[in-house]
Amino acid sequence: MKIAGATLNQTPFDWEGNSRNIISALSEAKEKQLDLICFPELSICAYGCEDMFYSNWLWKKCFDVLTEKILPHTKGIACVVGLPLVHNDKLYNCAAFIENGELKYLVPKQNLANDGVHYEVRWFTAWPVDLQETFTYKDKSYPIGDHVIEYEEYKIGFEICEDAWRTDRPANRLQKRGVNLILNPSASHFALNKSLARQELVVNSSKQFECTYVYANLLGNEAGRMIFDGEIMIAKEGRLIVKNQLLSFKDYQICFWDNSESNKEAELYVSNVNEEFQYAVALALFDYLRKSKSNGFVLSLSGGADSSTCAILVSEMIKIGLKELGLKRFLEKIHKTEWMQEITQNKRPETTIAQKLLTTAYQSTSNSGHSTYEAARKLAQEIGAVFYHWNIDDEVETYSKKIEQNLNRPLTWEKDDVALQNIQARARSPIIWMLANINNALLITTSNRSEGDVGYTTMDGDTSGSIAPIAAIDKFFIINWLKWAESALNYKNLSYVNKLSPSAELRPKDKKQTDEQDLMPYELLLEIEKLAIRDKLSPVEVYESLKNAAIADKHLLKKSIIKFFQLWTRNQWKRERLAPSFHLDTFNVDPKTWCRFPILSSGFKEELSILEKWD
Numbered sequence: 001m002k003i004a005g006a007t008l009n010q011t012p013f014d015w016e017g018n019s020r021n022i023i024s025a026l027s028e029a030k031e032k033q034l035d036l037i038c039f040p041e042l043s044i045c046a047y048g049c050e051d052m053f054y055s056n057w058l059w060k061k062c063f064d065v066l067t068e069k070i071l072p073h074t075k076g077i078a079c080v081v082g083l084p085l086v087h088n089d090k091l092y093n094c095a096a097f098i099e100n101g102e103l104k105y106l107v108p109k110q111n112l113a114n115d116g117v118h119y120e121v122r123w124f125t126a127w128p129v130d131l132q133e134t135f136t137y138k139d140k141s142y143p144i145g146d147h148v149i150e151y152e153e154y155k156i157g158f159e160i161c162e163d164a165w166r167t168d169r170p171a172n173r174l175q176k177r178g179v180n181l182i183l184n185p186s187a188s189h190f191a192l193n194k195s196l197a198r199q200e201l202v203v204n205s206s207k208q209f210e211c212t213y214v215y216a217n218l219l220g221n222e223a224g225r226m227i228f229d230g231e232i233m234i235a236k237e238g239r240l241i242v243k244n245q246l247l248s249f250k251d252y253q254i255c256f257w258d259n260s261e262s263n264k265e266a267e268l269y270v271s272n273v274n275e276e277f278q279y280a281v282a283l284a285l286f287d288y289l290r291k292s293k294s295n296g297f298v299l300s301l302s303g304g305a306d307s308s309t310c311a312i313l314v315s316e317m318i319k320i321g322l323k324e325l326g327l328k329r330f331l332e333k334i335h336k337t338e339w340m341q342e343i344t345q346n347k348r349p350e351t352t353i354a355q356k357l358l359t360t361a362y363q364s365t366s367n368s369g370h371s372t373y374e375a376a377r378k379l380a381q382e383i384g385a386v387f388y389h390w391n392i393d394d395e396v397e398t399y400s401k402k403i404e405q406n407l408n409r410p411l412t413w414e415k416d417d418v419a420l421q422n423i424q425a426r427a428r429s430p431i432i433w434m435l436a437n438i439n440n441a442l443l444i445t446t447s448n449r450s451e452g453d454v455g456y457t458t459m460d461g462d463t464s465g466s467i468a469p470i471a472a473i474d475k476f477f478i479i480n481w482l483k484w485a486e487s488a489l490n491y492k493n494l495s496y497v498n499k500l501s502p503s504a505e506l507r508p509k510d511k512k513q514t515d516e517q518d519l520m521p522y523e524l525l526l527e528i529e530k531l532a533i534r535d536k537l538s539p540v541e542v543y544e545s546l547k548n549a550a551i552a553d554k555h556l557l558k559k560s561i562i563k564f565f566q567l568w569t570r571n572q573w574k575r576e577r578l579a580p581s582f583h584l585d586t587f588n589v590d591p592k593t594w595c596r597f598p599i600l601s602s603g604f605k606e607e608l609s610i611l612e613k614w615d
């Protein structure tokens with residue numbers, strides 16, 4: 001028997017596209033003479049339908065798509081497709097088991113995901129253990145519930161994503177019911193290193209429950225923020241048999257195991273966070289571009305670490321996409337087939353495409369350094385992006401003069417430091433937005449998670465943008481990733497960027513402004529952030545956890561913790577206003593997906609005064 005897992009790149013409510021992916025995969029599965037194929041969780045409507053799950057039509061549409069469009073393509077094969085479904089006035093997250101053109105069983109999820117980026121309890125009800133009932137729709141009845149399904153030589157049981165991550169999981173009971181094949185349709189968000197945890201889960205489950213375990217995750221940037229890595233695994237009694245390439249640019253992938261090959265073994269996944277970051281953001285940008293039907297990206301390129309990272313990631317989106325899809329399919333997917341002729345005439349399609357998809361601008365002021373200009377220019381040249389350079393001193397001066405006339409006093413760096421910095425960052429915004437509008441392109445904002453923590457950014461200035469690809473990753477990671485990218489991805493001109501210390505370049509040059517002097521060392525900021533925000537420790541607890549670490553002397557540590565908590569609380573409103581970003585790391589500070597915090601609060605006044613006096 002040939003058993004398969006399949007991944008799908010779906011889009012909310014894209015009935016035509018989503019069913020096409022499923023039907024294409026089914027037709028390939030039939031060509032390969034597969035017997036059973038497991039598709040991911042909620043794959044008919046997509047996982048990220050958000051509050052549309054509340055509607056009373058969406059689940060019906062899913063059921064119609066399943067029975068009218070997909071079922072006719074399931075003759076001679078068994079498959080599992082995920083969909084939402086209302087039964088007795090409650091919404092359930094179900095796996096539909098189909099055999100030879102017939103919908104046989106509906107098996108609902110028993111444990112709902114409700115942590116981090118998941119909010120399933122908001123829409124769905126967990127199905128009670130052991131309960132079996134009948135679901136009726138359009139005069140037809142189907143068994144719904146905690147079923148074990150006999151199919152050929154197998155007794156099949158289900159764990160739907162989160163089901164498998166709990167201690168009290170269905171597999172404990174399925175084993176007692178004689179199940180020897182567990183299918184797991186998943187919608188498991190990407191996070192750095194997470195694939196290792198999933199691999200361990202799948203391999204160990206197959207061992208512990210003495211079964212074959214099939215895992216199939218969704219793929220791509222489905223709905224804007226969450227990324228799925230499209231992982232497919234099959235494990236048998238503690239051995240990994242099948243594992244696919246993650247983060248594919250394709251519409252779907254299938255991986256199968258012929259169970260007559262009893263000795264088959266797959267290579268275990270070894271994680272490389274630099275590559276995971278590269279592939280995940282490249283795929284997320286690609287899907288965002290094509291699904292938003294935009295013409296490309298516009299980026300204010302400073303030659304600093306953040307904007308350079310964004311530029312490289314767009315370039316990697318093109319390179320990886322071309323390598324995996326080929327030119328024709330790449331252009332079809334971004335709705336640009338008309339570029340075909342021009343690009344084939346060129347020796348390096350990736351740079352010709354970069355020139356069309358990425359427009360950058362260096363926007364100098366009298367405070368900008370020549371080295372950042374050179375770093376930006378050389379990087380844009382290496383990538384092939386359009387590079388403009390203009391000066392914004394006139395705009396800054398016009399605004400400043402108007403204010404001075406009305407205030408009837410000169411603006412000075414001694415009195416007006418932050419305002420004089422912010423006006424420069426803001427003066428860059430209207431013109432770069434204008435370019436984005438002219439190109440009908442997405443404006444990239446270069447915000448990273450560390451600056452989001454402490455609000456080290458000008459609202460409506462350098463926060464301007466429609467998409468924030470690196471807002472979920474910390475600056476310490478970015479600095480190290482760029483060094484890796486210079487050699488591993490062979491961007492020679494990154495050497496100019498990598499020589500610079502991060503600086504906003506908003507104060508006069510003689511003040512030698514650097515981010516780390518304004519804030520604290522980025523590595524320290526990261527350690528404080530992990531304890532204060534991820535682990536929710538109090539200021540004193542953060543201090544106690546770090547005081548014996550070699551990361552900073554006690555004076556700097558205490559000062560930095562106080563600064564972190566003050567800036568964190570003061571800047572929740574800024575985090576609420578950042579452009580949509582992808583979820584990338586094991587945690588996140590985005591209030592819309594992960595980390596809720598009050599906009600107004602005491603600012604931990606009492607807790608910080610205790611820390612100040614702490615020994």
Ligand SMILES: Nc1ncnc2c1ncn2[C@@H]1O[C@H](COP(=O)(O)OP(=O)(O)OC[C@H]2O[C@@H]([n+]3cccc(C(=O)O)c3)[C@H](O)[C@@H]2O)[C@@H](O)[C@H]1O
Nearest residue numbers: 418421422425455456457458459462503504515570573599
């Ligand atoms: N709770 C709240 N809800 C709504 N608004 C609130 C608020 N608290 C303050 N505000 C308002 O926020 C405004 C201040 O915010 P904003 O104008 O953004 O400016 P602000 O946060 O005061 O300053 C920006 C900081 O970012 C740094 N920066 C800027 C630009 C680029 C870079 C770089 O690294 O390249 C760094 C700059 O050095 C400075 O330290 C004030 O008008 C204040 O009234």
Ligand SMILES: Nc1ncnc2c1ncn2[C@@H]1O[C@H](COP(=O)(O)OP(=O)(O)OP(=O)(O)O)[C@@H](O)[C@H]1O
Nearest residue numbers: 300301302304305306307362363446462502503504
């Ligand atoms: N001279 C400039 N030309 C174009 N854009 C700029 C310039 N200075 C700043 N910006 C924009 O403002 C953003 C915020 O600046 P910030 O200093 O935080 O990032 P960076 O310059 O990319 O990296 P780093 O902080 O490591 O220097 C930049 O990423 C860039 O988009």
Ligand SMILES: NC(=O)CC[C@H](N)C(=O)O
Nearest residue numbers: 113161162165187188189
């Ligand atoms: N969709 C889900 O149930 C996902 C939950 C699970 N904890 C995961 O991240 O993989």
